[in-house]
Amino acid sequence: MSDIPMQDVTVVQAPPRAPRLRVPPMVLFGLGWLALMLLTAVLADVVSPYAYTALDLRNRLSPPVFMGGTWLHPLGTDELGRDVLARLIYSIRMSLLIAFGATIIGALIGTTLGFLAAHFRGFVEQVVLALVDFSASLPFLILALAVLAFFGNSLTLFICLLGLHAWERYARIARGLAVSAGSQGYASAVRQLGATPWRIYGRHVLPNIASTLIVSMTLAFPEIILLESGLSFLGLGVQPPATSLGSMVGYGREYLTRAPWILLAPALTIVLTTFSVSLIGDWLRDQLDPTLR
């Protein structure tokens, strides 16, 4: 018996570490909804029953099916006879692009600047903190108005601008957590192994603080959707004939009493999407933490 090599014994002893992945029903719903939204956005040209600018002047303000309408326009039409479902589908594509793009840009800028501040300290840190305070104290709407008025409106500029919306939050979080990780514990241990700053921040600090950043992103995501709605409502966001969830809501507001379906469909989509993102973010944070598994 004693001749059995050590490896064989230990392999047998190795406990089966089957990852138990039990997804709660609410998260399942969130994942499903978000998948549906992403599919809709990607396949907008295929699934849309009409072009989003197509007019059907004989069926203006026709109600949706469940309010006594016809299957010709399942979610009804607006006052120009444009199909609400078609507009909703293209709005989802536009809004998801803006919200995801802006959230990711904001997280990238903020985390990078936060890490730079934590790594170099001194002057760099002061500059970053001054920018953070500047950004936090300036009403974002005024900044947005100024930028859009000076540089005109394009989708790329609009997404980048919204990306600046919440970057200071990520910067603060990333800086604070990186400083505390660097002064004691794993980051200083890896530093004294001779690791480059890339490895320390990319491989160790970032995964460790990712849960906080992800929660912050799930909070920023709905805010950006709502901000986009507000700016679109002011005529500074997505320009007609292009459409977004926010501009649909702003536009449908005028027909709230006569044709509430114009507003309700995009509003419900905003609520469900932001809700799903929050649910998934919360669940993801727990899943990414091996100590909570």
Add this chain to the structure above:
Amino acid sequence: MTALLKAEGLVRRYAMRRGLLGRSVEVRAVAGVSLTVERGRTLGLVGESGCGKSTTGRLVLGLEAPDAGTVAFQGQPMSAPGTVAWRSLRARMQMVFQDPLGALDRRLPIGVQVREPFDIHGIGTAADRPARAIEALRAVGLRPDQAARYPHELSGGQRQRAVLARALATEPELLVCDEPISALDVSIQAQVMNLLVDQQERLGLGILFISHDLRAVRQVSHRVAVMYLGTIVEEGEPDAVLHEPAHPYAQALVSAIPHPGRRGGRIVLQGDPPNPADRPGGCAFHPRCPIATALCAQEAPLLKPRAVDGRLVACHVAHGDALPGAGEVRRAA
């Protein structure tokens, strides 16, 4: 042959601010420490909390730059922290931390973390690094299947073994252990210390063993240095220093070791624990010293060999420059 590590006159000051508008006060955490670590030998560094032991450890590793003094590793001066030369030197000098859970990344399995030194210093090919990591784990008595465990799934002793495996992965020549056992159970402490001694024999390590546990230091050290308020007050063979301490502070420290069956004979120091921001003049220990004389309040004693047996002591009385006083200096002054 040059010593593995030679530190000369290390000084490290910190600025500390008192209150909202207070002046910043200079704190000398390390006030002129010289020490030498030889290959295959262990230097134990003992002293109470806040006496500058850990700072000394960080200084000799080059993790912090000293304000004065030099550190030479194999005769070469230490490069500035963060430079490429400094980073590549990390493969040859490593540190073991007090809190193994804090020193390990809790999001990575320990196998991956033990592999990191190979990745960082480009040792071996990417294909054989996992096998090398397993080998490093095996060398410290961890099972290969534990490589897949996360730090929180291991016991305290196993974590410290993992930290040791990571530190020894590159086969360094110098190991600084900063209170490596004080966070462990007594039964585990012995295991980790035996492991250290075994690894020292295997690799010919020079070890700087920092601890406040005198018995642990005596068990692993070839030489012992006693620190008080940023300076070394006595240095010599562990048995000699810990049996017959020459410096009054070392005497008090040794008498504090609990002994079964001993009655009395314990030296209880007077006064407050030392404050590095407010160093007394002369010998730093004189306000608490039971045998202080007038000379002690005026002139700081140098660390030099005692005439009788050549042991390094920094005390006027031990050198016979002054007759033992009654420690009345503090009240008289």
